[in-house]
Amino acid sequence: MSVAQPVACNEPTPIRQRGQHEVFCGLTSIIWLHRKVQDAFFLVVGSRTCAHLLQSAAGVMIFSEPRFATAIMEERDLAGMADMHDELDNVVARLLERRPDIRMLVLVGSCPSEVIKLDLSRAASRLNAVHAPRHRVIAYSGSGIETTFTQGEDNFLAALIADKASPRSAGEAAKLVVLGCLADVVEDQFSRLFAELGLSGVTFLPGRDAIKGLVVGPETRFILAQPYLGAAAAALEARGARRIDSIFPLGAEGTSAWLRAICMTFGVDMARLDAVVAQPRRRAAEAMAHYRPWLEGRRVFFFPDSQMEPSLARFLSREMGSELLEVGSPYLHREHVAGELALLPPGVTLSEGQDVDEQIDRCRTANPDLIVCGLGLANPFEAEGRVSKWSIEFSFTPIQGFEQAGDLAELFARPLMRNAILTGGADRREAVR
Amino acid sequence: MKLSMWTYEGPPHVGAMRIAASMQGVHYVLHAPQGDTYADLLFTMIERRQSRPPVTYTTFQARDLAGSTADIFKKACRDAVARFTPEALLVGASCTAELLQDDPGGLARTLDVPVPVVPLELPSYQKKENWGAAETFYRLVRAFVGRNPRPDNIPANSCNILGPTSLGFRCRDDVTEIVKLLTEEGLDVRVVAPMGATPADLARIPEAAFNIVLYPEIADVTARWLKTAHGMPFISTIPIGVQATQNFVDEVRAIAGLPTREGRTRDRLTWYSRSIDSNYLTNKRVFIFGDATHAIAAARIASEELGFRVCGLGTYMREFARDVRDAAAKYGVEAVISDDHLEVEAAIVAARPELVLGTQMERHIAKRLRVPCAVISAPTHVQDFPARYSPQMGFEGANVIFDSWVHPLMMGLEEHLLQMFRDDFEFNDSASASHLHPQAPAVKTVEAAPAPVVAAAPTGVIATWTLEAERELQKVPFFVRGKARRNTELFAQGKGIHPITVETLYDAKAHFAR
Ligand code: SF4
Ligand code: SF4
Numbered sequence: 001m002s003v004a005q006p007v008a009c010n011e012p013t014p015i016r017q018r019g020q021h022e023v024f025c026g027l028t029s030i031i032w033l034h035r036k037v038q039d040a041f042f043l044v045v046g047s048r049t050c051a052h053l054l055q056s057a058a059g060v061m062i063f064s065e066p067r068f069a070t071a072i073m074e075e076r077d078l079a080g081m082a083d084m085h086d087e088l089d090n091v092v093a094r095l096l097e098r099r100p101d102i103r104m105l106v107l108v109g110s111c112p113s114e115v116i117k118l119d120l121s122r123a124a125s126r127l128n129a130v131h132a133p134r135h136r137v138i139a140y141s142g143s144g145i146e147t148t149f150t151q152g153e154d155n156f157l158a159a160l161i162a163d164k165a166s167p168r169s170a171g172e173a174a175k176l177v178v179l180g181c182l183a184d185v186v187e188d189q190f191s192r193l194f195a196e197l198g199l200s201g202v203t204f205l206p207g208r209d210a211i212k213g214l215v216v217g218p219e220t221r222f223i224l225a226q227p228y229l230g231a232a233a234a235a236l237e238a239r240g241a242r243r244i245d246s247i248f249p250l251g252a253e254g255t256s257a258w259l260r261a262i263c264m265t266f267g268v269d270m271a272r273l274d275a276v277v278a279q280p281r282r283r284a285a286e287a288m289a290h291y292r293p294w295l296e297g298r299r300v301f302f303f304p305d306s307q308m309e310p311s312l313a314r315f316l317s318r319e320m321g322s323e324l325l326e327v328g329s330p331y332l333h334r335e336h337v338a339g340e341l342a343l344l345p346p347g348v349t350l351s352e353g354q355d356v357d358e359q360i361d362r363c364r365t366a367n368p369d370l371i372v373c374g375l376g377l378a379n380p381f382e383a384e385g386r387v388s389k390w391s392i393e394f395s396f397t398p399i400q401g402f403e404q405a406g407d408l409a410e411l412f413a414r415p416l417m418r419n420a421i422l423t424g425g426a427d428r429r430e431a432v433r
Numbered sequence: 434m435k436l437s438m439w440t441y442e443g444p445p446h447v448g449a450m451r452i453a454a455s456m457q458g459v460h461y462v463l464h465a466p467q468g469d470t471y472a473d474l475l476f477t478m479i480e481r482r483q484s485r486p487p488v489t490y491t492t493f494q495a496r497d498l499a500g501s502t503a504d505i506f507k508k509a510c511r512d513a514v515a516r517f518t519p520e521a522l523l524v525g526a527s528c529t530a531e532l533l534q535d536d537p538g539g540l541a542r543t544l545d546v547p548v549p550v551v552p553l554e555l556p557s558y559q560k561k562e563n564w565g566a567a568e569t570f571y572r573l574v575r576a577f578v579g580r581n582p583r584p585d586n587i588p589a590n591s592c593n594i595l596g597p598t599s600l601g602f603r604c605r606d607d608v609t610e611i612v613k614l615l616t617e618e619g620l621d622v623r624v625v626a627p628m629g630a631t632p633a634d635l636a637r638i639p640e641a642a643f644n645i646v647l648y649p650e651i652a653d654v655t656a657r658w659l660k661t662a663h664g665m666p667f668i669s670t671i672p673i674g675v676q677a678t679q680n681f682v683d684e685v686r687a688i689a690g691l692p693t694r695e696g697r698t699r700d701r702l703t704w705y706s707r708s709i710d711s712n713y714l715t716n717k718r719v720f721i722f723g724d725a726t727h728a729i730a731a732a733r734i735a736s737e738e739l740g741f742r743v744c745g746l747g748t749y750m751r752e753f754a755r756d757v758r759d760a761a762a763k764y765g766v767e768a769v770i771s772d773d774h775l776e777v778e779a780a781i782v783a784a785r786p787e788l789v790l791g792t793q794m795e796r797h798i799a800k801r802l803r804v805p806c807a808v809i810s811a812p813t814h815v816q817d818f819p820a821r822y823s824p825q826m827g828f829e830g831a832n833v834i835f836d837s838w839v840h841p842l843m844m845g846l847e848e849h850l851l852q853m854f855r856d857d858f859e860f861n862d863s864a865s866a867s868h869l870h871p872q873a874p875a876v877k878t879v880e881a882a883p884a885p886v887v888a889a890a891p892t893g894v895i896a897t898w899t900l901e902a903e904r905e906l907q908k909v910p911f912f913v914r915g916k917a918r919r920n921t922e923l924f925a926q927g928k929g930i931h932p933i934t935v936e937t938l939y940d941a942k943a944h945f946a947r
Contacts, residue, residue, distance in 0.1 A: 020509070021492040025468020047528035047557060052443040053471045056479075069438045075558040077434055078532075087434035094436055111466045111529035114495070144468030145495040145529070357516060376473030376485065383483035 014332065019355025022376055023304060023330050024057060025144030026152025027108060029181075031058040032396060033156060033206065034067040036181050039103035040210040042068040043095065044142070045088065045120060046110030067102075069095065073112060088123055092131075102135055104210040106156065109141035136211060138163045148330040150228040150306045150395065153181055157205060157232035164214040165239050173217030175201035176262065177236065180226030183398035184208065190401060193259065196276045197268050205232075216241045221265050223258065225249060225400060227340070228307035230333045247339040248308075249400045250408060251315040252284040257339075280402035287406020288319060294413040296321035301363050303373035304328035304354050305391035310340040312372070312394060312408075317345055320409060324348045325366045328359065370416060387419045439774045439794055441749035441812055445555035445565025446527045447472050452569040454486040455599040455627040458520035459573070462510050464502070464530035464537050467492040479815050480600055489513040493530070503535045507544055514546045521576070521632040522546060523569065525553035549632070551576045563650045563724070563750060566598060570627055571655045577635040583663055584640055590689040591621045591641040595656055595667075596648030597628040602727060602811045604628060606824035607647065611672060614827045615645075618682060619691055627651075639663045643688055647671065647826070650724055650750065673730035674738055675700050675831045700828040702835040706739050714839070720745035720786035722769065722777055722795050723810025725753030727825070729760045731790050731809050734834060736764060745769060745784040747777065749792075774798070785919065788842060793817070803915040805841035897932040905935045920945050 027050055030042045044050050051070035058066070071091045076082050088107075096102060105127070107120045120139035127137040140159035142152035157179065176199060178190065187204050194202050203214060220241035224233065227248055237243065246261035247254050256277060263273045300322050302309045309329045316322040326349040332341075341350070351359070356377075363371060364384075371381050371388040378388040389412060399408040446463055453461040454476050463469070470490050476482045491509045493502045514522060524537040538552025551572050555565045594611065597604035605628075612622050623641040624634045638644070644659060644667040646652045656667040668688060672681035678700075683693055705711060719741040721731045725748045735741040746761040747769025748754070754770040761768035769780045778798045781789060789799040789806040793814045799806035808817050809825075823837070824830040898906070909917045917938070924941035925933050 019492075019512075020470070020490050021467040022470050022473070023467050024471055025466065027468060028471075048437075048440060048442075048444040048561065049446075049469055049528050049557070051437045051440050052447065053468060055439055056443075056475060057471055065438060069436060072435045072437050072440075073558060074435060075556070078558055082434070084434070091434050091436045111468070112532060115498070115529055115532045143495075144466035145493065145498070148467065357512075374474075375478050376470060377477070379477040379481060380483060380485050 014350035014352045017351065017353050017355040017358065019358065021148070021304075021330070021354045022356040022374055023354065024149040024374070025053070025111075026142035026147030026149065026155060027053060027110065027144075028057050028149050029142065029152035029156065030054065030068050030108065032181055033153060036184070036208065037104070037206045037210045038067075038208050039101075040067065040106055041095070041099060041102040041104070042106045042108055043092070044068070044070040044108045044110055045113045045118065046070055046073065046108075047112045048072050050110045050112075078116065084118055085123060085126070089127065089130075092127055092137075096131060096135055104136045104138065105131070106159075106210075107137065107139040108152075108156075109139065109143055111143040111145045114141060114143045114145060136163070148304075148307075150226070150308075151231075151331070153226070154229045154231045157229060158235040160206065160210065161214070161216075161232060161235040161239070164210075164212070165216045165236075171213075171215055172201070173215040173220050174203040175199070175220065176203070176266070177214070177216070177220060177222035177241065178202065178204045179222050179224050179232055179236065180229055181206055182225050182400055186398045186400050186404065189403055193276060193280070194262075197259075197263060197273065199262070199266055199268065218242075223262055224336060226308070227311055227333065227337050228331075230336065233336070245339065247314065247343065248311040250308075250311045251319045251405050252281055252288065252402060253319055254311065254315060255284070255400070255402050255405070256281065277402070284402040284405035288409045290406065291409035291413040292320055294416050295409065297323065298369040298416065299323045299325050299366070300370045300372065300412075301325045301366055301368035302327045302329075303356075303359065303363075303371070303377065303391065304330045304351065305372075305374055306395050307331060307333075307337075308394055309372075310337050310344065310350075313348070314340050314343045315408065316412060317348075318343060319405075320412070322370075322412075325368050326351055326359075326362060328352075328354065330354070370412065372412075387415050389415050437773075441772050441774070441792065441794065442562035443472070443475075444528060444557050445560045445562060445568070446525055446553075446557065447475070448562040448565025448567070449523065449525055449553055449555060449569040450476075450486055450488055451562075451566050451598045451600050452573065452627050453488060453523055454482070455597070456573075456630050456632075458631040458633075459523060460487045460489065460513055460517045460519035460521075461523040461525070462489045462506070462513050462537070462541075463491070463525055463527055464506050464509075464533075464535060465490045465492065465527035466494070466529050469527050469529075475600060479813065480818050481815070482599070486599075487517065487519070489517075491530070498533070502530075502533055503540055506535055506537060506540055510541055510544055510546060514548060519548060521573070522548050522550045523553060523573070524550060525555055526557075528557035531557050549576065564752065566651050567654050570595075570651055571658060573627070573632070574635050574638065574655050575658065577632050578638055578659070578663070579636075580662065581639070583665075587640065587642050588621060589642050590619060590691065591623050591643075592685070592689070593624040593626065593638050593641045593644050594622060595626055595644050595646050596650075596652035597625065598648070598651055599628065600811065600813070601648060601651070602724075602809070602813060602817065603823060603825045603830075604648070606822055607826040607830065609822075610824040610827040610829050611645075611647065614672075614678075614682070615685065618686060620685060620689060639665065641665075643667060645685070649726055650753070671726055671730055672826045673727070673830060674734040674834070675702055675828065676737065677730060677733065678827055678831065700831045702738060702831040705835050711740075711839075714842075715740050716742045717788060717842070718742050718744040718784070718786045719788045719790060720781050720784050720795075721809070722747045722749075722781075722789075722791040724748060725750050725757050727810035729757060732760055732764060734831070735790070735838075738831075739835070739838070741788070744786050745780055747771065747780065749777075785916070785923070787916065788838070790838065802919075807838045807841055809838075899932050899934050902933050902935045902938050905938055917942070 077084050109120050124137045124139040138159045140155040216239040218240040221244050222236050222241050223244040244261050244265050246258045249255040249258040307329050309327050313324050313327040317324050328351040332352050372391050378390050381388045398404050453459050476486045489509050491505045493505050524541045526537050541550045597608050615622050644656050646656045646667050646669045659665040668684050670681045672678040719735050721728050728748050732743050732746050736743050743764035748757045749772040758768045774794050789795050790809045792810050792812050796806050823833045921938050921941040925937050930937050
């Protein structure tokens with residue numbers, strides 16, 4: 001069996017709306033970034049709202065001393081009584097004293113710091129003069145006026161590339177950069193596959209180590225592991241790297257296509273690819289098959305959240321046989337998701353941006369079997385007797401690659417299974433496996 | 434600028450949301466960027482509310498900053514009124530919009546929407562959540578009560594309950610309990626606000642004889658204004674605990690002109706705490722931290738009704754620092770007034786409590802220090818909105834408090850038996866749950882090095898134990914072993930003893946004996 005390359009066919013025109021967005025801001029990506037990049041500490045320069053957002057969204061209650069914090073600006077900072085830069089320097093000094101283990105300190109801009117035009121890049125270079133090389137300092141913006149949810153990661157990676165791929169690094173240029181945060185377990189699985197395929201010189205960005213240098217040259221190729229990385233991709237391209245185009249590694253089809261695109265670029269023999277992926281592909285198919293009865297023919301509505309929606313929808317429709325009612329995304333990067341859009345069934349409604357009240361109206365009218373939406377909407381939908389799936393799990397759970405294809409399917413199937421159990425098994429199918 | 438890893442209070446507009454979400458018929462238009470919509474999930478997820486809070490955000494973006502943010506705000510107001518047809522519109526700004534200076538109040542006045550508009554000025558860089566809630570409630574009451582004279586012939590037994598809100602600690606059940614109690618006492622409860630009230634209900638507040646302030650953090654300002662503007666007296670005894678509930682009932686009856694009567698025994702706390710099994714509670718050291726109302730009440734119950742010893746008391750609310758300081762003085766401790774959880778953690782470590790009563794944050798601190806803990810105050814977690822009925826106020830509230838504070842501790846008989854049989858081979862922490870159930874998982878070893886608290890706690894000193902002392906320590910029952918280790922290390926550190934020997938262990942035990 002060969003790994004088929006999907007063929008492009010159509011691209012629908014999305015509904016574009018400007019109204020209330022019900023999406024997290026870019027600060028929220030800190031929640032997974034700080035778990036992944038283990039030597040980094042994220043310091044948001046913002047307001048009490050930003051601090052509250054982080055703790056409410058992240059369940060800081062669980063990690064009471066996480067690797068992120070907020071420097072809360074106060075009245076006197078704004079009134080100019082205190083020089084903000086001095087204040088920031090003090091906070092940073094206090095933090096580094098408390099946490100000498102921090103190797104990379106990341107200053108994260110917020111809406112208030114952007115509106116008052118507090119220059120954090122300048123602050124970063126000033127702080128570097130004091131604290132480098134022991135602590136490296138970089139800056140990016142995760143503000144809600146500039147970024148939604150996952151775009152914070154994009155800006156972080158762009159800043160990291162600017163810093164890592166600096167003249168400090170010497171040595172051989174990376175052959176392949178896998179761009180986008182992946183859970184460690186997924187990174188390790190892909191590493192093993194790359195090794196079996198005979199690919200060396202692969203760098204994951206971000207990796208567990210923020211400090212390690214990165215050499216990018218014209219011979220560097222990169223592939224996106226996540227669909228929301230416009231700025232980071234541009235940063236690599238500006239340094240001469242070239243993007244390998246592919247759909248994203250979700251589900252057996254996405255993962256196959258993704259690996260195939262890499263292999264084509266590096267001239268790996270297709271027969272070898274087929275041999276290497278045969279087993280994992282079979283496992284993925286087997287795992288997904290458990291859930292297909294639950295998802296086949298189900299009508300699904302996606303609210304915008306992470307920009308992964310087109311890929312998730314493609315997975316549901318092509319591998320699980322679900323029907324797509326509306327696929328919402330906060331933003332569509334035309335070029336990066338072209339492959340995904342082309343694989344969506346003809347006539348599907350796409351939406352970009354949001355007017356949440358109108359979208360809720362459309363959703364109620366469409367009366368889907370499953371609604372994929374954010375935490376603010378899920379319980380109210382459940383209270384209306386609708387079945388919902390929190391979209392946040394798609395950002396927090398390892399779902400990429402062959403070994404996770406079954407888990408991904410299960411995330412969608414679980415609310416339906418649960419509903420069947422609680423409604424007396426009218427639709428149990430195989431509820432208790 | 435203030436370094437914050439965790440905050441006890443959100444921004445003031447979250448306080449305003451709590452008022453809007455508590456009431457019926459009020460809609461809040463909040464000028465804010467998209468990320469601020471996270472606040473919805475406090476209500477829909479943490480409180481498991483069934484509907485979205487009545488808030489419309491303008492969610493302006495950077496590209497709007499060039500000049501049209503005011504128009505976005507006006508459109509959001511018009512759309513919200515058309516869609517939700519509220520009886521009243523609250524308008525305000527979040528921290529980012531405050532910097533834009535669009536003046537939501539002024540803009541809303543130019544809108545000619547067919548509903549009353551109440552503008553909010555909540556200085557985000559200066560104030561916090563509870564202040565925002567109190568201010569919003571006050572603005573709403575002022576707007577709807579106005580200065581109209583109160584009617585004549587108000588029945589003396591009529592009253593209002595002020596202060597319960599969405600996201601407050603057990604407010605839902607407290608209201609049920611207190612209304613029931615008051616009704617049984619012959620009182621006529623007219624308006625409960627903000628929880629469950631409409632703007633029209635607020636307008637009826639002056640039609641009752643007096644007000645009851647259940648949560649001063651929210652309703653104190655309003656009650657004072659009603660007293661000044663309308664001569665309405667108010668009661669501010671908080672009915673948490675048996676004694677306080679009895680006093681509350683007496684005060685309410687007095688103000689309503691009802692004769693005092695002999696208190697009937699309506700609680701179980703009093704008896705349970707006398708019962709022999711509670712003997713072991715004597716002078717157990719308890720550290721208390723939370724909002725002012727719950728912390729002060731908890732300290733009184735702990736000390737007077739349960740026989741604990743208060744070894745620490747504090748609040749994150751500077752507005753009520755004086756009250757908490759006064760209370761702390763009664764127990765001979767110095768109040769911790771701080772909203773920096775690291776400071777609170779240090780205070781807990783220093784106080785060596787055997788029980789912590791606190792917020793969600795103290796729960797985590799206590800967990801790390803392996804000290805039992807019960808949550809008594811917001812900020813809360815999803816599990817602090819239990820499915821079962823669990824008020825904190827009134828006589829039933831006292832019963833609930835007995836259970837929820839005492840259950841995290843080992844029960845009396847249990848503690849004694851464990852002591853007596855600690856060398857029994859089936860009766861130690863590494864034995865499986867029961868020899869009759871070989872499948873049962875072995876009890877996890879409770880003793881593990883506490884998660885490193887980097888340079889935070891004064892216990893950060895690494896104490897070395899001799900092998901023998903370490904072995905002797907293992908003979909201490911597991912549920913007190915953590916405490917024994919801490920006490921011994923503290924003792925050794927104070928005396929400069931190094932390494933810790935069996936002697937040190939017993940010297941420390943003698944030193945800390947009570
Ligand atoms: S599940 Fe909800 S309440 Fe619990 S930690 Fe996560 S966000 Fe907080
Ligand atoms: S939207 Fe802006 S102000 Fe709000 S939490 Fe995000 S960065 Fe902070």
